[in-house]
Amino acid sequence: xxxxxxxxxxxxxxxxxxxxxxxxxxxxxxxxxxxxxxxxxxxxxxxxxxxxxxxxxxxxxxxxxxxxxxxxxxxxxxxxxxxxxxxxxxxxxxxxxxxxxxxxxxxxxxxxxxxxxxxxxxxxxxxxxxxxxxxxxxxxxxxxxxxxxxxxxxxxxxxxxxxxxxxxxxxxxxxxxxxxxxxxxxxxxxxxxxxxxxxxxxxxxxxxxxxxxxxxxxxxxxxxxxxxxxxxxxxxxxxxxxxxxxxxxxxxxxxxxxxxxxxxxxxxxxxxxxxxxxxxxxxxxxxxxxxxxxxxxxxxxxxxxxxxxxxx
Amino acid sequence: xxxxxxxxxxxxxxxxxxxxxxxxxxxxxxxxxxxxxxxxxxxxxxxxxxxxxxxxxxxxxxxxxxxxxxxxxxxxxxxxxxxxxxxxxxxxxxxxxxxxxxxxxxxxxxxxxxxxxxxxxxxxxxxxxxxxxxxxxxxxxxxxxxxxxxxxxxxxxxxxxxxxxxxxxxxxxxxxxxxxxxxxxxxxxxxxxxxxxxxxxxxxxxxxxxxxxxxxxxxxxxxxxxxxxxxxxxxxxxxxxxxxxxxxxxxxxxxxxxxxxxxxxxxxxxxxxxxxxxxxxxxxxxxxxxxxxxxxxxxxxxxxxxxxxxxx
Numbered sequence: 182x183x184x185x186x187x188x189x190x191x192x193x194x195x196x197x198x199x200x201x202x203x204x205x206x207x208x209x210x211x212x213x214x215x216x217x218x219x220x221x222x223x224x225x226x227x228x229x230x231x232x233x234x235x236x237x238x239x240x241x242x243x244x245x246x247x248x249x250x251x252x253x254x255x256x257x258x259x260x261x262x263x264x265x266x267x268x269x270x271x272x273x274x275x276x277x278x279x280x281x282x283x284x285x286x287x288x289x290x291x292x293x294x295x296x297x298x299x300x301x302x303x304x305x306x307x308x309x310x311x312x313x314x315x316x317x318x319x320x321x322x323x324x325x326x327x328x329x330x331x332x333x334x335x336x337x338x339x340x341x342x343x344x345x346x347x348x349x350x351x352x353x354x355x356x357x358x359x360x361x362x363x364x365x366x367x368x369x370x371x372x373x374x375x376x377x378x379x380x381x382x383x384x385x386x387x388x389x390x391x392x393x394x395x396x397x398x399x400x401x402x403x404x405x406x407x408x409x410x411x412x413x414x415x416x417x418x419x420x421x422x423x424x425x426x427x428x429x430x431x432x433x434x435x436x437x438x439x440x441x442x443x444x445x446x447x448x449x450x451x452x453x454x455x456x457x458x459x460x461x462x463x464x465x466x467x468x469x470x471x472x473x474x475x476x477x478x479x480x481x482x483x484x485x486x487x488x489x490x491x492x493x
Numbered sequence: 494x495x496x497x498x499x500x501x502x503x504x505x506x507x508x509x510x511x512x513x514x515x516x517x518x519x520x521x522x523x524x525x526x527x528x529x530x531x532x533x534x535x536x537x538x539x540x541x542x543x544x545x546x547x548x549x550x551x552x553x554x555x556x557x558x559x560x561x562x563x564x565x566x567x568x569x570x571x572x573x574x575x576x577x578x579x580x581x582x583x584x585x586x587x588x589x590x591x592x593x594x595x596x597x598x599x600x601x602x603x604x605x606x607x608x609x610x611x612x613x614x615x616x617x618x619x620x621x622x623x624x625x626x627x628x629x630x631x632x633x634x635x636x637x638x639x640x641x642x643x644x645x646x647x648x649x650x651x652x653x654x655x656x657x658x659x660x661x662x663x664x665x666x667x668x669x670x671x672x673x674x675x676x677x678x679x680x681x682x683x684x685x686x687x688x689x690x691x692x693x694x695x696x697x698x699x700x701x702x703x704x705x706x707x708x709x710x711x712x713x714x715x716x717x718x719x720x721x722x723x724x725x726x727x728x729x730x731x732x733x734x735x736x737x738x739x740x741x742x743x744x745x746x747x748x749x750x751x752x753x754x755x756x757x758x759x760x761x762x763x764x765x766x767x768x769x770x771x772x773x774x775x776x777x778x779x780x781x782x783x784x785x786x787x788x789x790x791x792x793x794x795x796x797x798x799x800x801x802x803x804x805x
Contacts, residue, residue: 386698387798399797406790475787478718485711486699 184208185352188252188274190267192217192226192242194312195284196258197320199328199358201226201237206356211241211249213270217317218244229315230322232357246270254280254349257294260447261285261458268297275301280345284308284328286377286443287458288370289466291333302345303333305366307373327359331366337418339365371415372422376430377459379407381444382480385454385487392439395431403476405431410474414463417470454488456481496520497664500564500586502579504529504538504554506624507596508570509632511640511670513538513549518668523553523561525582529629530556541627542634544669558582566592566661569606572759573597573770580609587613592657596620596640598689598755599770600682601778603645614657615645617678619685639671643678649730651677683727684734688742689771691719693756694792697766697799704751707743715788717743722786726775729782766800768793 185208189200192212204210214221222242228235243249251274259266264285275281275298283290284306291303311324330350332340342362350360363369383394383404394400408430412422447454460481467474497520501512504524516522526533534554540547555561563586571578576597587593587610595602596618603615623636642662644652654674662672675681695706695716706712720739727734759766772793779786 383795387795389798393802394798397798397801399794403791403794406787475718476791479715479788479791482711482715483695483699486701486706486709489709490705 185253185348186250187211187352188249188255189213190246190255190257190270190274191259191263192221193258194314194320195308195310196256197226197314197318198228198230198310198312198322198326199256199258199284199353201228201235201240201320202356202358203352204237204240205235206352208352208356209241211243211252211274213243213246213249215244218242220317224318227319228322229320231324232322232326246273249274251276252279254282254352256282256284258284260453261287261290261455262453264290264293267294271297278302280304280349282306282330282349283333285458286373286455287462288374289462290458291337291366292335295333295335302343304330304343304346304349305333305370306330307369327361328353329361329363329369331363331369333366337367339367365420367418368415368420368422371411371418371420371463372426374414374459374463375408375411375422375426376434378411378463378477378480379404380434381442381459382407382484384442384445385448386480386483388445390439390441391434391437395435407476407480410477411463413472414467414474414477417467417472448487448491451491453492454484456484456488460484497565497660498562499523499664500561500567501525502558502567502569502582502586503571503575504533505570506626506632507620507622508568509538509626509630510540510542510622510624510634510638511568511570511596511665513540513547513552513632514668514670515664516549516552517547518664520664520668521553523555523564523586525555525558525561527556530554532629536630539631540634541632543636544634544638558585561586563588564591566594566664568594568596570596572765573599573602573767574765576602576605579606583609590614592616592661594618594642594661595645597770598685598767599774600686601774602770603649603678604647607645607647614655616642616655616658616661617645617682618642619681639673640665641673641675641681643675643681645678649679651679677732679730680727680732680734683723683730683732683775684738686726686771686775687720687723687734687738688746690723690775690789690792691716692746693754693771694719694796696754696757697760698792698795700757702751702753703746703749707747719788719792722789723775725784726779726786726789729779729784760799760803763803765804766796768796768800772796 187210189196189212192214200210225238225240280302282304307329309325309327312322315321332343334340353360408427499522501508501524504526512522537550537552592614594616619641621637621639624634627633644655646652653676665672724734
């Protein structure tokens with residue numbers, strides 16, 4: 182078979198980085214851009230990376246999805262706060278039996294995608310990437326980069342490892358991106374929320390870095406209590422996260438360098454926060470299963486207030 | 494019997510106002526002061542009030558509790574954040590069989606007093622007063638002033654209306670202060686928390702005025718949900734607050750002028766917050782009864798973090 186072709190919906194710190202790595206490895210990649218379109222069309226992409234800097238002087242840049250070719254794999258690397266655009270963006274570029282790879286935070290995005298396009302294979306990806314866009318078309322990759330991939334099936338049934346997952350893993354690994362294959366996407370999404378819910382939420386609400394939240398005994402307890410609520414939420418949907426995972430996440434964070442979370446960066450830049458994907462969707466999912474996650478709800482409502490005021 | 498004598502522990506916006514009203518009505522009042530001592534000893538108290546301004550050029554001012562006479566009624570009008578001083582301040586000035594009148598916010602202060610002094614009658618008072626200290630010895634009374642009085646008995650047993658309550662009510666009413674007598678102090682303390690917990694807490698955490706918290710649908714819901722938790726807390730200690738009381742408090746707040754809560758004012762002035770009296774004590778009281786007030790706990794831990802950082 183010919184090499185797979187890739188489309189990148191959202192060419193920012195994340196989509197731009199992975200797209201450039203794939204293109205550098207010899208694959209055909211098509212990039213959708215908005216504000217950076219002119220710059221990138223004329224000058225390509227600059228990747229400054231701890232794994233080695235490189236430049237792609239020529240890239241397939243578009244500012245209109247209707248001018249893009251249909252691709253084998255469409256990577257969604259927009260922020261979830263722009264997902265209302267997907268009904269317009271996705272259908273023109275998805276191939277029949279193609280793959281949609283959702284590299285987004287939070288929960289319950291895949292079922293939304295499934296409503297927009299059918300006869301596709303949806304794969305969720307959890308990115309552990311530290312990367313910033315420092316200028317139009319100029320991305321600074323600071324650390325990490327691994328992606329965990331899991332296939333999506335209706336109602337997040339566990340799928341095991343699919344052929345499409347293996348094919349995409351092969352492409353990414355050739356491009357120098359480490360990949361983990363997951364048998365159960367939903368479990369992985371809940372596990373990522375064990376970290377994201379307390380730290381993203383409290384960093385914005387309390388204007389605190391991870392180290393400050395861990396040093397104070399009261400916020401340390403609150404972090405732990407929020408983690409336990411995520412575990413309760415996971416259980417309400419049939420996914421078991423072991424007690425030891427909470428300890429692991431707390432230890433991991435204690436040992437991290439002081440860190441400003443991605444939601445706090447969005448907040449400081451006055452960008453919309455991914456409150457619905459990270460807080461609202463898991464809350465509603467647990468609620469459907471009859472479980473009320475009260476402290477997460479408290480953070481959700483506080484964040485909705487702060488997000489609204491921050492952008493008004 | 495002779496007229497009752499009064500001591501004021503904490504001559505600020507609240508203690509200074511009530512003390513001056515009592516003295517103006519002809520009672521003997523002794524004031525403990527700290528930073529304002531020199532000014533007040535030399536120049537007395539100035540009360541600027543919506544009920545009529547007045548000056549007391551001469552007052553009994555002290556900077557040392559051991560120089561004060563024992564009084565029939567000792568009014569505690571310090572902030573609860575200074576209550577660690579009470580074991581030194583109270584015993585020298587309390588009369589055997591005298592009254593200690595606790596004009597403080599929150600819960601479970603009276604049992605602390607009972608541990609410090611025995612053979613006294615402890616009365617709790619809930620003040621609905623809008624008053625500021627604008628300069629040393631100069632108090633501006635803006636609005637309200639009513640006090641609800643309830644006697645304390647071991648474990649907050651309901652006492653009905655006692656002789657001491659009636660005597661104090663009589664003194665205050667002659668001084669122009671409206672008094673309500675309560676049969677059940679604990680119920681009244683819980684009811685006041687129905688307002689204080691959501692608005693004091695969220696005003697600090699979210700930097701919001703009451704009107705902002707009510708306009709946003711998410712914080713409006715959170716306020717209501719926190720009020721319901723207070724009602725659950727009350728119930729865990731055998732006190733029933735009717736559902737309609739929540740509606741009343743919400744309506745009352747919707748109709749208020751935009752208001753910066755007293756805890757927010759303390760926070761903005763970098764003064765210690767009354768987190769333990771208003772949040773910590775009711776939390777622990779409910780916990781002892783086997784009930785976990787999760788959203789109130791979330792606010793408690795957030796406030797402890799913010800209070801600590803605010804003063805470091």
